[in-house]
Amino acid sequence: MKTILEKNGTDITYRPVGQFEETRFEKIHNVIFSDSNEASIKVAEEMADLIQKKQEAGKKCVLGLATGSSPIRVYEELVRMHKEEGLSFKNVVTFNLDEYLPMEKDNRQSYWYFMHEHLFNHVDIPAENIHIPDGTIAGEKVIEYCIAYDNEIKKNGGLDFQLLGIGRTGHIGFNEPGSHYNSGTRVITLDHITRVDAAPAFLGIDHVPRKAITMGISTVMGAKRIVLLGWGQNKADIIKKTVEGPISAQVPATYLQNHKNCTFVLDTGAGSELTRNKTPWLVDESLEWTEELTAKAIVWLCNDTGKSILSLTDKDYNDNGMSGLLALEDSYDLNIKMFNRLQHTITGWPGGKPNADDSSRPERAEPIKKRVIIFSPHPDDDVISMGGTFDRLVEQGHDVHVVYQTSGNIAVSDTDALRYAEISKRISPSEEAQKIIDSIKNKNDSSFDSLEVRRLKGNIRRGESYAAVRYLGLDDSNVHFLDLPFYETGTIKKNNLSEADIEIMIDIIAQIKPHQIFAAGDLADPHGTHKVCLDAVFEAMKRLQSEPFIKDCWLWLYRGAWHEWDVNEIEMAVPMSPDQVLKKRYAIFCHQSQKDGVMFQGDDSREFWMRAEERNKDTAERYRALGLSHYAAMEAFVRHKFE
Numbered sequence: 001m002k003t004i005l006e007k008n009g010t011d012i013t014y015r016p017v018g019q020f021e022e023t024r025f026e027k028i029h030n031v032i033f034s035d036s037n038e039a040s041i042k043v044a045e046e047m048a049d050l051i052q053k054k055q056e057a058g059k060k061c062v063l064g065l066a067t068g069s070s071p072i073r074v075y076e077e078l079v080r081m082h083k084e085e086g087l088s089f090k091n092v093v094t095f096n097l098d099e100y101l102p103m104e105k106d107n108r109q110s111y112w113y114f115m116h117e118h119l120f121n122h123v124d125i126p127a128e129n130i131h132i133p134d135g136t137i138a139g140e141k142v143i144e145y146c147i148a149y150d151n152e153i154k155k156n157g158g159l160d161f162q163l164l165g166i167g168r169t170g171h172i173g174f175n176e177p178g179s180h181y182n183s184g185t186r187v188i189t190l191d192h193i194t195r196v197d198a199a200p201a202f203l204g205i206d207h208v209p210r211k212a213i214t215m216g217i218s219t220v221m222g223a224k225r226i227v228l229l230g231w232g233q234n235k236a237d238i239i240k241k242t243v244e245g246p247i248s249a250q251v252p253a254t255y256l257q258n259h260k261n262c263t264f265v266l267d268t269g270a271g272s273e274l275t276r277n278k279t280p281w282l283v284d285e286s287l288e289w290t291e292e293l294t295a296k297a298i299v300w301l302c303n304d305t306g307k308s309i310l311s312l313t314d315k316d317y318n319d320n321g322m323s324g325l326l327a328l329e330d331s332y333d334l335n336i337k338m339f340n341r342l343q344h345t346i347t348g349w350p351g352g353k354p355n356a357d358d359s360s361r362p363e364r365a366e367p368i369k370k371r372v373i374i375f376s377p378h379p380d381d382d383v384i385s386m387g388g389t390f391d392r393l394v395e396q397g398h399d400v401h402v403v404y405q406t407s408g409n410i411a412v413s414d415t416d417a418l419r420y421a422e423i424s425k426r427i428s429p430s431e432e433a434q435k436i437i438d439s440i441k442n443k444n445d446s447s448f449d450s451l452e453v454r455r456l457k458g459n460i461r462r463g464e465s466y467a468a469v470r471y472l473g474l475d476d477s478n479v480h481f482l483d484l485p486f487y488e489t490g491t492i493k494k495n496n497l498s499e500a501d502i503e504i505m506i507d508i509i510a511q512i513k514p515h516q517i518f519a520a521g522d523l524a525d526p527h528g529t530h531k532v533c534l535d536a537v538f539e540a541m542k543r544l545q546s547e548p549f550i551k552d553c554w555l556w557l558y559r560g561a562w563h564e565w566d567v568n569e570i571e572m573a574v575p576m577s578p579d580q581v582l583k584k585r586y587a588i589f590c591h592q593s594q595k596d597g598v599m600f601q602g603d604d605s606r607e608f609w610m611r612a613e614e615r616n617k618d619t620a621e622r623y624r625a626l627g628l629s630h631y632a633a634m635e636a637f638v639r640h641k642f643e
Contacts, residue, residue, distance in 0.1 A: 024283070025244045025274070025275040025276070025283065026243050026244055026274065026275075026276070027243060027244065027257045028242065028243045028256055028257055028262060028263075028264055029262065029263050029264070030239075030243055030263065030264035030265070030266055030271065030274070031263060031264070031265055031266070032266045032267070032268060032270075032271040032274075032277070033265070033266070033267055033268075034267070034268060035267055035268075036073060036229075036231040036232075036267045037073055039229070039231075039265050039266070039267060040071075040073035040074045040076075040077060040229070041073075041077050042265070043074050043163070043227055043229065043265055044074045044075075044077035044078050044081065045077075046227070047063070047074070047078065047161060047163075048078065048081050048087050050160060050161055050225075051087065051088075051089070051091070051092060052087070054091055054160070055088065055091050059091070060091045060092070060093050060129075060156065060157075061091055061092050061093070061160055061161075062092075062093045062094075062095070062153070062156050062157060062158065062159050062160045062161075063092060063093070063094045063095070063159070063160065063161050063162075063163070064094075064095050064096075064097065064159040064161065064162035064163060064215070064220070064223055065094050065095070065096050065097065065115065065119075065163055066096075066097050066163045066164050066165045066173075066229075067096065067097070067098070067111045067114045067115065067165075068165045069165075069231075069528065070165035070166075070229040070230070070231055071163055071165065071229060072118055074163065074229070075118040075119040076118070078119065078123070079118075079119060079122040079123060082122065082123045082124070083122070087123075088124055089123040089124050089125035090124055090125070090126065092125050092129060093129045093131070093156050094115075094125070094129065094130055094131060095131045095149075095152070095153055095159065095215070096111055096115060096131065096132040096133060097164070097172075097173035097174075097214060097215050097220075098111065098133060098173045098174045098212050098213060098214040098215065099111045099112065099132060099133035099134070099135040099212060099213050100135055100209040100211075100212050101135050101137070101142075101187060101209060101211045101212050101213050102135055102136060102138065102209065102211075103135030103136070103209060104135065104136060105135070105136075108448075108491065109201055109202055110135060111132060111133075111135075112132045112135070115130075115132060131149070131152060133149065133185070133213040133214075134213075135213065137213070142187050142213070143186075145213075146184065146185040146186050146187070146213065147184070147185075149185045149213075149215075150184050150185045150215075150216075150219055153219065153222075158222055158223070158224065159219075159222060159223035159224065160223070160224050160225065161223065161224070161225045161226075161227070162220055162223035162225070162226045162227070163227055163229070164220070164226060164227070164228040164229065165228070165229055165230075166228055166229075166230055166235060166238060166239070166242065166253050167193070167194055167197065167238075168193055168194075168197060168234065168235070168237075168238050169191050169193050169194055169238070169251075170238050170241060170242060170250070170251035170252055170253045170254065171191070171194060171252055171253070172217075172220060172228070172252055172253050172256070173214040173215045173216075173220060174188050174190060174194070174212040174213075174214035175188070175214055175215075175216065175217050175220075175252045176188055176189075176190065176191040176194065176252070177191060177249065177250045177251065177252065178249055178250065179216070179217055179249060179252045180216075180217065180249065181217050181218065181221075181249075181255055182216075182217070182218050183216030183217045183218055183219075184215075184216040184218055184219055185213065185214065185215050185216055185219055186213070186214065186216055187211055187212070187213055188211065188212055188213075188214050189210060189211055190208075190209070190210055190211065190212055195208040195210070204413075217252060217255050221255065221256075221258070221259055223259075224261065225261045225262075226256065226259055226261065226262040226263070227262075227263050227264075227265055228253070228256065228262070228263070228264045228265070229265055229266075230264060230265070230266045230267070230270035230271070231266075231267050231269065231270055232267065232269045232270055233269040233270070233272060233563055234269075234563075235269070235270040236269060236270055236271070236272045236273040237273055238251070238253070239264065239266060239270050239271065239273065239274065240273040240274055240275075240278075241254070242254050242256070242264075243264060243274060244274065244275060278300075279297075279300060279321075280293070281293075281297055281320075281321040281322055281324070281325070282320075282321045285321055285323060285324045286324060287324070289324065289325050289328060292568075294325060294334070294338075295338060295341060295568040296566070296568045297322055297325065298312070298334065298335075298338045298568070299338075299566065299567050299568040299626070301316060301317070301320055301322070302625070302626055303625075304320065305320075308625065308626055308627030309335050309338050309339045309342070309626050309627050310335050310336075310339055310627050311627070312331055312334075312335050313331055314326060314330070314331045316331075317331055317334075339626075339627065339628070342567070342570075342623065342626060342628055343628060344360045344361065344362070345362055345570050345571055345572055345573045346573045346575065346623070346628070346629070346634075347361055347362055347363065347572060347573070347574060348392065348574065348575055349361070349363065349392075349396065350363060350389045350392055350393055350572065350574050350637075351363060351370045351372065351392075351393050351396055351398045351516065352364045352365045352366070352368075352370065353365055354368040355368075362571055362572035362637075362639070363516075363554070363572065364554075367515060369397055369398055369399060370398045370399070370514075370515040370516050371398070371399045371401070371512055371513060371514045371515050371516075372393055372398050372399065372400045372401065372514055372515070372516045372517075372518070373401050373402075373403055373508075373509065373512055373514045373516070373517045373518070374386065374390060374400065374401070374402045374403065374518045375403050375405060375517065375518065375519040375520065375533065375537055376402060376403065376404050376405065376520070377405050377406060377520050377529050377530045377533035377534075378404070378405075378406060378408040378411065378461075378529065379404045379406075379407070379408040379461040379462065379464065379465040379481075379591070380408070380461075380464070380465070380468070380588065380591040380594055380608070381520055381530075381560055382402050382404075382468075382469075383468050383469075383472070383584065383587040383588050383590075383591075384560055384588055384608050384609070384612050385520065385522070385558045385559060385560045385612070385635075386518060386558045386635050386637075387472070387583075387584035387587050387588065387612075387635075388574060388576040388580045388581070388583075388584050388616070388633070388635050389518075389558075389574045389635050389637075390402075390472055390587075391472050391473075391580060391583060391584065391587075392574060392580075394472055394473045394474055395473070398516075399478075400474060400478060401478045401479075401480060401512050401514070402465075402469055402474065402478065402479050402480070403480045403482060403508055404462075404465060404479075404480065404481045404482065405482050405484050405487075405505075405533045405536065406482075406483065406484055406487035406529060406533070407454075407457075407458035407461060407462075407481070407483045407487065407488065408458070408461040409449075409454045409455075409457035409458040409461065409488075409490075410449075410457070410490070410491070411461070411593070411594065412457035412460050412461065412593045413593070414440050414443060416457075416460065416593045417436070417440055417453060417456055417457050417460065418437060418440045418441070420456060420460055421433050421436040421437045421440065421456060422437060425437065432452065435450075435452060436450075436452050436453055436456055439452065439453050440453060448490040448491060449490045454488070454490055458483070460593050461591075461593065462481060464590055464591045464592060464593060464594075465479065465481075465590075465591075466479060467590040468587045468588070468590035468591060469587075471583075471586060471587050471590060472583070472587055480508060482504050482505070482508065484501045484504060484505075484533070484536065485498060485500050485501055485504075486498060486501050486532055487529065487532075494528065494529065494532065496532075497532050497535055497536055497539070501536050502536060502539050502540055502543070505536045505537065505539070505540035506540045506543060506544060509540055509541065509544060509550075510544065510547065513549040514549075514553055515552060515553055515554070516553065516554055516556065517537070517541075517553060517554070517555045517556070518556045518557075518558055518637070519533070519534055519537045519555060519556075519557055519558070520533060520534060520557070520558060520559070520560055521534060521557030521558060521559055521638065521640070522558070522559040522560040522563060530560065534557075537555070541553070541555065541642065542642070545642070554639060555639065555640045555642075556572065556637040556638070556639055556640070557637060557638045557639075557640050558635070558636070558637055559636070564615050564618070564619055564636060565636045565637075565638055567619075567622050567623065567626065569638055570619075570636045570637070570638065571637060571638050571639045572636070572637040572638075572639070573619065573623065573634045573635070573636050573637075574634060574635045574636075574637070575620070575629075575631035575632075575633070575634050576616060576620075576631065576632055576633040576634065576635065577631075577632055578632045580632075580633075581613060581616070581617075581632055581633050584612070584613075584616075585609050585613060588608060588609040588612065589609065594608060595607060595608075595609075613633070616633035616634055616635055617632070617633045619633070619634040619635070619636055620632060620633050620634040
């Protein structure tokens with residue numbers, strides 16, 4: 001009997017297809033996990049179970065496979081099961097979804113390279129059983145090749161299992177908006193947004209191919225079982241459109257609503273916009289109204305009605321699915337409590353106000369002078385994300401330390417590195433400078449930065465970081481560069497967090513013994529470095545729990561250029577004056593290699609200083625709209641409490 005994944009409390013179980021009851025909003029079965037690692041392991045277990053059952057029956061197992069960042073952890077777990085548990089792939093036949101066109105196999109950005117690096121080189125699958133679209137096919141041969149690719153899938157009995165990711169345009173494979181339901185494997189022109197999303201891996205959008213070969217919608221829909229992976233806040237909007245919206249060629253993934261055995265496996269970020277998570281009171285009026293849920297509902301109600309908190313009425317609550325909340329408490333009391341809650345998050349003293357009653361303030365008054373660590377994943381996240389708060393902490397006399405977790409070297413363009421190397425050679429001619437110049441000039445699509453080039457790029461970022469923190473009045477002795485090993489690969493793909501990384505983190509925290517730590521909680525970072533850096537903070541603090549100083553250390557999370565906390569989540573909001581807004585801007589300007597042509601732009605064409613400024617102004621405006629004081633800008637933080 002076919003099975004689907006189902007979440008029951010904190011447990012994930014299997015149960016027969018057909019017993020799932022969607023909410024009235026959802027049209028595709030989906031399961032939400034607390035994190036993508038747990039979810040990936042579960043998907044890998046389902047795939048392994050299928051492989052083994054086919055082996056026992058003496059049959060081959062035909063898998064449709066995806067590339068991109070989403071399935072990497074699934075492949076890692078399959079490799080682990082092969083090496084440690086004896087999972088064999090000898091009966092497995094694979095067909096990959098797509099490939100760039102043109103694209104040589106040995107190019108580091110090819111999906112042939114990706115699949116062999118992450119899976120095929122590490123398991124016992126016969127080479128003849130691997131099928132990946134050929135990115136070197138050209139001219140009239142392409143149509144014939146695509147037809148043959150589909151026929152080969154049919155010849156093998158069709159796809160038993162298809163693994164998918166999803167793009168922000170709603171594409172599956174490279175089936176971009178406008179793709180027809182009956183489409184087969186074919187050549188397609190890539191959407192601009194798809195190319196923008198791929199740009200970091202190619203070190204700039206100019207290097208991203210404009211075309212690709214992709215399995216068609218019809219080919220994908222022919223799979224007996226489909227699992228789509230969705231990770232992160234940046235996928236939340238398209239997941240909602242796909243799961244809850246109408247079937248449309250403009251969102252090709254919505255075709256999956258017609259598949260009889262499809263499950264979306266999501267993490268909390270990707271599932272956050274689904275109605276049952278975003279506004280659960282519209283799905284179930286009998287739900288339990290916790291303090292957090294009440295705050296979320298009231299902020300949403302204000303936004304939906306265009307009213308401030310104190311002007312909400314019983315009718316507003318009743319008309320928007322919150323009658324159950326009114327049964328517990330009247331609107332006047334609800335409004336007052338919520339207003340006071342938000343009012344108490346606002347402080348101009350992020351390190352605590354000396355000699356003041358701190359019972360309704362976000363931070364402690366004592367000790368008056370705190371030791372503070374600002375962890376910055378890249379060498380500019382500190383000023384981009386919390387430059388105003390950074391400035392306040394220094395001005396108010398705290399012992400502030402900035403700790404840059406990675407070198408950020410891959411975000412320096414070859415053009416910038418070449419310019420610095422040539423300047424260095426003119427000032428002081430040397431063989432090393434010439435070696436760097438030659439290495440950059442001779443670099444091709446399949447080559448990595450040499451160690452010397454990476455060191456130069458890292459030093460460029462260091463110099464910019466010193467300039468920024470000096471501008472904010474911090475002494476050089478309070479600036480620390482960790483260069484965590486997981487990052488130092490010379491490529492977009494990073495290593496997993498290692499013991500060496502964690503030990504480095506433990507050492508710096510133990511050395512400073514902070515009362516406050518600020519760390520990046522922005523997990524929508526497009527290339528994952530923020531998540532690894534935050535995991536390193538969590539693990540280091542966990543291992544230091546027995547140390548007396550850590551018990552008095554509060555961890556505050558900030559967000560970067562990509563997203564901001566929802567108002568109901570914010571626990572500390574630090575106002576900024578117009579002068580401070582400008583001071584923060586100029587500190588960001590010190591990072592010249594990241595200005596006027598950012599390599600990892602994401603889906604936003606604005607420079608980082610513009611994003612940060614507008615985000616801070618928007619936070620202040622959201623507070624004003626809720627009826628609170630109006631400031632020029634605000635930086636927001638959430639306190640992380642360890643269990």
